[in-house]
Amino acid sequence: TGNMALLYGRRGDYAHALSLLKRSYDLIASGDDKRALSVTFVNLGNVFLWQGDYTQAEDYFQKSLAMAEAGGIKRLTGYASMSLGHAAELRGDLRGAIKKYEKGLAICTEVGDKFCMAATYSYLGGALSLLGEHARAIDVFQKSLEIHKAIGDGSEIPLAMARMAAAYNRKGEFPDALRLAQEAAKLGAASGFREAVWRANLEAGKDHQAQREPARAEAEFTGAIATIEEMRMDVAGGESERENFFEDKLEPYHR
Numbered sequence: 001t002g003n004m005a006l007l008y009g010r011r012g013d014y015a016h017a018l019s020l021l022k023r024s025y026d027l028i029a030s031g032d033d034k035r036a037l038s039v040t041f042v043n044l045g046n047v048f049l050w051q052g053d054y055t056q057a058e059d060y061f062q063k064s065l066a067m068a069e070a071g072g073i074k075r076l077t078g079y080a081s082m083s084l085g086h087a088a089e090l091r092g093d094l095r096g097a098i099k100k101y102e103k104g105l106a107i108c109t110e111v112g113d114k115f116c117m118a119a120t121y122s123y124l125g126g127a128l129s130l131l132g133e134h135a136r137a138i139d140v141f142q143k144s145l146e147i148h149k150a151i152g153d154g155s156e157i158p159l160a161m162a163r164m165a166a167a168y169n170r171k172g173e174f175p176d177a178l179r180l181a182q183e184a185a186k187l188g189a190a191s192g193f194r195e196a197v198w199r200a201n202l203e204a205g206k207d208h209q210a211q212r213e214p215a216r217a218e219a220e221f222t223g224a225i226a227t228i229e230e231m232r233m234d235v236a237g238g239e240s241e242r243e244n245f246f247e248d249k250l251e252p253y254h255r
Contacts, residue, residue: 009047010155012194012231017047019236034071038064042079049087050195051235052244058087075116078107082120089127090248097127118147122160129167137167158188158196165203169210178207198227202252209255217255224252 005020021044028036045060061083068076085100101124108116121144129137141164148157161184168177181204188196205220228249235245 005043006046009043009050010195011192012050012227013234014047014051014231015234015236017236018044021047034067035073035076038067038071038073038076038080041067042076042083045083045087047236049083049090051237051241052247053241054087054091058084061087074107075111075113078104078111078113078116078120080104081107082116082123085120085127086123089123089130094127094131098124098131101127114147114151115153118144118151118153118160119156121147122156122163125160125167126163129163129170132170134167134171138164138171141167154187155191155193158184158191158193158200161187162196162199162203165200169203169206172210174207174210178204181207194227194231198224198231198249198252201227202255205252205255221252221255228252 005017005024008014008020009017021040025040025044028040041060041064045057045064048054048060049057061080065077065080065084068074068080081100081104083104085097085104088094088100089097101120105117105120105124108120121140125137125140125144128134128140141160144160145157145164148154148160161180165177165180165184168174168180181200185197185200185204188194188200201220201224205217205224208214208217208220228246232242232245235242
């Protein structure tokens with residue numbers, strides 16, 4: 001159920017994902033399976049994070065971390081630390097986020113969880129880029145992509161590529177950014193990963209804008225907005241939840 005929920009979450013169908021996870025939680029809530037509870041808490045946190053509800057997300061990540069520590073489940077403490085880093089980043093606490101990412105990365109490396117390593121490298125690269133450490137960020141993104149490809153898991157590759165394209169854009173290396181953004185959009189569309197698609201469209205639009213190609217830029221921004229509007233209809237909750245959802249998705253509209 002958890003894997004199916006995450007699949008819906010990656011596709012932007014948050015209401016369906018949340019419904020599945022709450023059903024899963026109801027089945028295990030009365031027991032003492034700390035591993036199952038920790039995984040369910042971190043998955044619930046991710047859905048709320050994707051919706052823009054950072055307070056609820058952090059609450060579930062903290063519960064996941066506490067449950068993993070109580071059960072001595074080191075691998076899950078790594079995932080929870082990474083997730084807390086992502087929440088901190090989205091709240092604007094970049095240095096706090098990097099500390100949490102580095103903690104999670106150290107744990108995931110120690111236990112040999114390559115998927116966790118690859119995902120954490122991707123998030124770490126985004127935070128470093130936002131701090132202006134573009135060269136280091138791009139190196140970290142490369143590590144993320146190399147690990148994802150080595151383990152044969154392509155689920156997170158489109159989003160990592162879109163984040164890497166953003167780093168190249170901030171660095172002013174527009175041809176590399178455009179190449180990555182276009183590939184991310186293609187891969188994201190093929191897998192239904194709408195979060196990756198709109199971010200890739202945004203970065204491609206910024207490239208065309210920088211190269212004085214307004215019609216192409218407008219087409220990319222319009223594509224990003226259309227995807228965001230589709231995702232907004234699948235947010236779990238009411239109008240306030242839909243408003244939270246827009247918090248980190250306004251740039252295509254402004255541009």
